[in-house]
Amino acid sequence: MTIVAFVIAFVALLVAVAAIRYARRTVDGPGRATRVRQRMRGRGRQRAGPRFRLERISRHRYVLHNDGAVSAYDVRLHTGDVMVHEGDTAFHELPPGHREEYVLIQPMHGPQEEISVSWRPSTSAAEQITALPLTTEIVRPNDQDA
Structure with missing residues (x-):
């Protein structure tokens, strides 16, 4: 039992x-x-094309990253009213893992919230546009006046 x-x-x-x-x-x-x-x-x-990211590292200094796994061609940075003090705004090719530094100055009439990047996945492909926010937070703790 x-x-x-x-x-x-x-x-x-x-x-x-x-x-x-x-x-x-x-x-x-x-x-x-x-x-x-x-x-x-x-x-x-994510690997289908380039992935752009804009990182703010100080008061006016930004870094544009291509975090994708492929190159972007005929890349142009469109900043609108934001003044580019340092850095190239046009590239024939932006390879994967590449980064470009910029000093961007906001306009006097008020801050602009985003900029855009136009690019092509190949030299013969149609142009594509990616909007990138101009973040208000600084990534690194050391605030330089750049």
Whole structure:
């Protein structure tokens, strides 16, 4: 009789463990394989072209990064009313991992919130435009007057 009670208790324990694992899986969201597939798809989209990022490193100094995995061609920086004191605003090619430093001065009539970069994925492709916010936060703690 004790053996039957032990077997029933063991089966009940297995059912409880299986129910807990199933509940955790549904609460945690997609499984590991699904998360890996989603990450790989996301990486594929990111690698499809150049990814531009503008980093503010001091009061007026900014750095333009190409964080993508491919080059951008016929790159032009469109600053509007923001004055470019240092740095080139046009490039034939901006390779992946490349960075360009700028000193950008905001206009007297008020700050401009963004600038844009026009570029081509290849020399014969259509021009594309990416808007880049001029962040108000300085990335590095040492505030230089640049």
